[in-house]
Amino acid sequence: MPELPARADAWTTRPGQQSRTRQQPAPTAPSASRQRTDDIVLLIERRDNRINLDWNDVAGAAGYQIIGRQEGSTWTNITNRLISENTFSIPIGRNGVTLQFIVAAIKDGKVYKRSKAVTIRL
Numbered sequence: 001m002p003e004l005p006a007r008a009d010a011w012t013t014r015p016g017q018q019s020r021t022r023q024q025p026a027p028t029a030p031s032a033s034r035q036r037t038d039d040i041v042l043l044i045e046r047r048d049n050r051i052n053l054d055w056n057d058v059a060g061a062a063g064y065q066i067i068g069r070q071e072g073s074t075w076t077n078i079t080n081r082l083i084s085e086n087t088f089s090i091p092i093g094r095n096g097v098t099l100q101f102i103v104a105a106i107k108d109g110k111v112y113k114r115s116k117a118v119t120i121r122l
Contacts (some may be wrong), residue, residue, distance in 0.1 A: 038068035040105050040115035046092070051120060053088045058113050061105035071119065082106055084086055095122045 063082025
């Protein structure tokens with residue numbers, strides 16, 4: 001796997017949310033209409049005892065693979081199968097760690113597009 005960015009560039013907090021990370025510069029975030037685009041914009045938030053990932057559709061993608069790691073460790077596939085949804089939720093294992101995630105769009109059995117890595121500190 002090629003070298004991946006080490007962290008997202010900005011943190012924002014909204015009322016009722018503990019933290020939310022957004023890539024910089026940030027194209028339009030996923031919306032209710034789920035418009036298709038060639039760039040994957042990955043948003044991550046911590047809510048209650050879960051990490052929620054949300055991203056936009058990618059034109060031509062057959063599905064998506066979630067890739068993650070604890071900061072400084074090896075990237076690994078979080079999902080064992082392609083997912084067709086544009087959201088994914090992961091239970092929080094423990095606090096005090098920094099986690100990083102990437103979403104890969106899969107087309108014809110290969111990685112077609114990747115989001116930038118986003119980072120969340122628990």
